[in-house]
Amino acid sequence: MAAVTPVTLYFSLLQYFGPQKWWPVDKKYHEKNSTDPRFEIIVGAVLTQNTAWKNVEKALENLRSNNALTITSIAKMDIDRLSDMIKPSGYFNQKAFRLKKLSLYLQDRYNGDLNRFFNRETVDIRNELLSLSGVGPETADSILLYAGGHPIFVVDAYTRRICSRLPITVDGKTYDDIRQCFERDIQRRFPTEKLVSIYGELHALIVVFGKTFCKKKPVCRNCPMNSTCIYREKEVFSF
Numbered sequence: 448m449a450a451v452t453p454v455t456l457y458f459s460l461l462q463y464f465g466p467q468k469w470w471p472v473d474k475k476y477h478e479k480n481s482t483d484p485r486f487e488i489i490v491g492a493v494l495t496q497n498t499a500w501k502n503v504e505k506a507l508e509n510l511r512s513n514n515a516l517t518i519t520s521i522a523k524m525d526i527d528r529l530s531d532m533i534k535p536s537g538y539f540n541q542k543a544f545r546l547k548k549l550s551l552y553l554q555d556r557y558n559g560d561l562n563r564f565f566n567r568e569t570v571d572i573r574n575e576l577l578s579l580s581g582v583g584p585e586t587a588d589s590i591l592l593y594a595g596g597h598p599i600f601v602v603d604a605y606t607r608r609i610c611s612r613l614p615i616t617v618d619g620k621t622y623d624d625i626r627q628c629f630e631r632d633i634q635r636r637f638p639t640e641k642l643v644s645i646y647g648e649l650h651a652l653i654v655v656f657g658k659t660f661c662k663k664k665p666v667c668r669n670c671p672m673n674s675t676c677i678y679r680e681k682e683v684f685s686f
């Protein structure tokens with residue numbers, strides 16, 4: 448059985464699902480309102496914690512329809528009103544607090560200028576994001592990759608599950624062990640200027656793959672990876 452690596456996984460999933468072109472933002476809205484689409488990604492990365500994306504979309508729509516999808520608006524908004532707008536995303540009081548803190552931080556420290564915030568070393572921005580309330584590695588790296596265009600791979604629960612089933616060999620079990628394993632393999636195969644788009648596409652492909660096939664209860668029969676999956680083999684032999 449051929450080994451699965453992040454690179455072979457990327458090619459297999461890309462062939463099966465096609466490009467996902469993440470992160471989904473409402474470009475027309477931002478063009479029309481001269482607002483910064485990167486902030487929508489930042490907000491989306493916080494709102495998507497512990498909830499499905501369709502719930503995030505409803506919350507983002509509420510923010511858009513109230514002209515509240517900017518750093519300034521959220522920084523000055525009453526916290527109860529913000530909670531109300533983002534209610535569909537769940538954990539809304541906690542998330543409202545996080546969004547407000549993050550917006551105030553960007554406003555006070557960077558004058559609300561995302562170019563100033565993002566035009567720095569990846570590691571410095573990452574450490575700063577991780578020091579903020581409610582921003583863990585997955586949220587920080589989603590912001591860095593999709594909003595900031597920094598070459599960093601995002602690890603989520605689907606990535607962990609897929610690694611344990613296919614398997615993809617990872618030295619260690621921490622978030623950063625898995626992230627670095629993916630980054631090392633991809634860096635060996637692709638030039639530096641391609642890393643942001645490959646990391647972004649692979650994470651999106653893993654999400655769609657995890658939702659379609661490699662669920663908690665996997666749908667192995669038609670899975671595009673089933674010829675290389677150890678877990679699937681166990682399932683077959685256990686019947």
Ligand code: SF4
Pocket residue numbers: 612613660661662665666667668670671672673676677678679
């Ligand atoms: S064969 Fe089943 S367990 Fe293996 S990757 Fe596919 S869906 Fe997941």
